[in-house]
Amino acid sequence: MIILVKKRQKAEFGYRNNKVGYLCMAPFLILFFLFTILPVLISVVLSFTDYDMLSLPHFTGFQNYSYMFLEDDVFLIALKNTMLFAVIVGPVTYIMSFMMAWLICRLRKLRDFFSLAFYAPSICSGVAISTIWLYFFSPDAYGFINNFLMNLGLISTPIRWTLDTRYVFGVVMFISIWMGMGTSFLTFIAGFQGLSEELFEAAKIDGIRFAAQELVYITLPQMKPQLLFGAINSIVAAFGAFDICVSVAGLPSVDYAAHTLVCHLYDYAFIRFEMGYASAAAVVLFLITFVVGKIVRKVLASE
Amino acid sequence: MANVSGYSVRIRGKYLFTVKPSSCLLVFFLTLLAVFMALPIVYLTVTAFKPIDELYLFPPTFFTRRPSLSNFKSLLNSLNVSDVPFLRYAFNSFLVTVLNVLGAVIVCSLGAFGMVKQRPFGSSFLFSVIIAALMFPAAVTQIPNYLIVKSFGMLESYASLIVPKIAVAFNFFLMKQFMEQIPDTYLEAARLDGAGELKIYWKIIMPMMKPAWATLIVFSFISNWNDYLSPLLYITNSPELKTLPLAVQMIAGGTGAAAITTAGAVAAATFCMTVPVIAVYLIMQRNVLNTMAYSGIK
Numbered sequence: 001m002i003i004l005v006k007k008r009q010k011a012e013f014g015y016r017n018n019k020v021g022y023l024c025m026a027p028f029l030i031l032f033f034l035f036t037i038l039p040v041l042i043s044v045v046l047s048f049t050d051y052d053m054l055s056l057p058h059f060t061g062f063q064n065y066s067y068m069f070l071e072d073d074v075f076l077i078a079l080k081n082t083m084l085f086a087v088i089v090g091p092v093t094y095i096m097s098f099m100m101a102w103l104i105c106r107l108r109k110l111r112d113f114f115s116l117a118f119y120a121p122s123i124c125s126g127v128a129i130s131t132i133w134l135y136f137f138s139p140d141a142y143g144f145i146n147n148f149l150m151n152l153g154l155i156s157t158p159i160r161w162t163l164d165t166r167y168v169f170g171v172v173m174f175i176s177i178w179m180g181m182g183t184s185f186l187t188f189i190a191g192f193q194g195l196s197e198e199l200f201e202a203a204k205i206d207g208i209r210f211a212a213q214e215l216v217y218i219t220l221p222q223m224k225p226q227l228l229f230g231a232i233n234s235i236v237a238a239f240g241a242f243d244i245c246v247s248v249a250g251l252p253s254v255d256y257a258a259h260t261l262v263c264h265l266y267d268y269a270f271i272r273f274e275m276g277y278a279s280a281a282a283v284v285l286f287l288i289t290f291v292v293g294k295i296v297r298k299v300l301a302s303e
Numbered sequence: 304m305a306n307v308s309g310y311s312v313r314i315r316g317k318y319l320f321t322v323k324p325s326s327c328l329l330v331f332f333l334t335l336l337a338v339f340m341a342l343p344i345v346y347l348t349v350t351a352f353k354p355i356d357e358l359y360l361f362p363p364t365f366f367t368r369r370p371s372l373s374n375f376k377s378l379l380n381s382l383n384v385s386d387v388p389f390l391r392y393a394f395n396s397f398l399v400t401v402l403n404v405l406g407a408v409i410v411c412s413l414g415a416f417g418m419v420k421q422r423p424f425g426s427s428f429l430f431s432v433i434i435a436a437l438m439f440p441a442a443v444t445q446i447p448n449y450l451i452v453k454s455f456g457m458l459e460s461y462a463s464l465i466v467p468k469i470a471v472a473f474n475f476f477l478m479k480q481f482m483e484q485i486p487d488t489y490l491e492a493a494r495l496d497g498a499g500e501l502k503i504y505w506k507i508i509m510p511m512m513k514p515a516w517a518t519l520i521v522f523s524f525i526s527n528w529n530d531y532l533s534p535l536l537y538i539t540n541s542p543e544l545k546t547l548p549l550a551v552q553m554i555a556g557g558t559g560a561a562a563i564t565t566a567g568a569v570a571a572a573t574f575c576m577t578v579p580v581i582a583v584y585l586i587m588q589r590n591v592l593n594t595m596a597y598s599g600i601k
Binding site: 015016017018019020021022023024025027028029030031032034035036037038039040042043046100103104106107110112114115116117118119120121123124125126127128129131132133134135136144178183186190232235236239240242243247261262265266269270275278279282283285286289290293 | 329330332333336337340341343344346347350365410411413414416417418420421422423424426429432433435436437438439440441442443444445446447448449450451466467468469470472475487490491494500504518522525528529531532536547548551552555566569570572573576577580581584585588591
């Protein structure tokens with residue numbers, strides 16, 4: 001009897017064709033395994049070795065990790081910068097893209113125009129557009145911002161934006177925020193379009209009057225899938241900060257002021273070819289991103 | 304649904320809520336922000352058309368008085384920067400991006416079709432792995448990827464810029480989410496009519512997935528066109544295989560540099576890099592923004 005019920009459930013569950021299914025998935029799965037799953041595993045293994053691409057790797061235990069946290073001051077700077085970057089740029093771009101999408105969706109005619117205006121920065125190449133921003137943040141009097149501030153009389157000598165340890169990371173974060181309203185912004189816009197109008201009408205009958213009330217009680221709960229997707233995007237982007245740092249501040253930057261974990265990883269892996277040590281940095285980055293991602297998933301799913 | 308106290312706000316013709324004329328204020332506020340967001344792109348466009356003497360003006364000017372094409376001409380003749388003509392970089396970027404986009408659309412949609420519509424054993428586990436992979440920063444896999452690409456002998460080749468980047472978790476996720484919106488009844492009807500699975504995929508699924516793969520084209524085009532790390536790592540000794548991001552940086556004179564002398568050429572090169580992405584987005588914008596509306600079959 002139970003078997004019969006199970007069989008029926010299976011039939012109702014739907015069509016199942018293992019052979020065709022696996023065949024269709026094979027190209028994706030093979031490439032995905034080769035270039036995403038296998039690399040993560042290799043990273044973990046390499047992080048316990050002293051692999052330098054010249055000689056065979058030797059197992060060194062936790063030596064890479066202990067050196068990283070106890071003796072490598074530059075790593076600690078990179079870690080601090082990455083955390084600062086993630087804590088500021090991640091949430092700011094996330095909240096900004098949500099607010100912008102929310103505002104834009106209240107427009108009818110100009111919606112496409114504003115979507116393009118806010119989305120355009122993030123479709124530009126980080127490297128290319130950073131060079132343009134450098135003309136704004138140029139450390140001499142030719143820079144627009146210095147020129148503007150000097151005209152206002154706020155400063156008398158040009159601020160050395162990209163050469164001063166106090167400012168350079170701020171400039172990097174500013175450009176990252178400017179560029180950051182990418183995929184999450186589009187996801188949110190799409191999410192706003194998929195909202196059910198009945199709920200809004202019901203809410204109005206129930207006495208919800210202000211747009212802010214609607215946002216908290218009706219919109220946000222419905223947007224959970226998009227919110228989660230956007231959050232994961234923002235986190236991964238924030239922890240992966242690299243190309244804007246390099247383009248704006250150079251590698252290495254002044255006193256490592258704009259050195260992030262990926263910069264550190266790149267430095268060790270592809271300039272010094274200390275693959276083992278760089279892998280350890282990669283694993284640390286991976287763990288941080290993964291744990292933060294998990295926490296955000298928990299928080300967003302429970303609300 | 305006319306309302307006396309204000310305008311009814313509709314999104315895609317659907318009544319949503321009512322706002323007071325304060326929406327004018329909203330438009331004003333958004334315009335200010337949009338101007339700020341667009342400023343560097345406007346500056347880039349203006350600078351690309353600036354004649355050289357205006358670049359040297361002090362105080363620096365934002366707009367140009369006499370637009371000229373001299374920067375583009377010097378870009379095309381920029382043999383003094385490298386031995387590779389600028390058009391070759393553009394061609395490389397174009398080739399790599401188009402092949403990547405094509406590969407991603409086919410491989411990911413086919414994979415999603417296999418997972419969602421064939422439901423082979425273990426697909427929910429595989430999907431959870433792919434979801435987890437959404438949280439892998441690309442940099443983490445970069446070192447082993449370099450070793451893998453090297454062991455396949457793909458270094459210094461176009462293949463190194465294409466093959467590793469086709470099966471991206473994000474692309475698969477996008478396709479899978481939209482595939483689930485397509486009712487199975489269409490497939491059942493087609494099966495009754497005797498259509499094979501591949502035919503169903505190509506003739507029924509793909510046309511219905513148009514908004515999804517249009518969105519995928521946009522995302523994949525952007526990320527591949529702008530990809531900086533892969534060519535930086537895989538193409539080190541073959542300047543003729545480098546792509547535009549590296550070319551722009553080379554013209555700018557390396558990292559962290561903002562020399563006036565190259566400003567015009569850099570702006571022109573960046574302009575050439577930015578126009579295609581914006582064009583692709585504009586062409587696909589309707590699809591991208593309406594993806595949810597189309598897929599709202601439920």
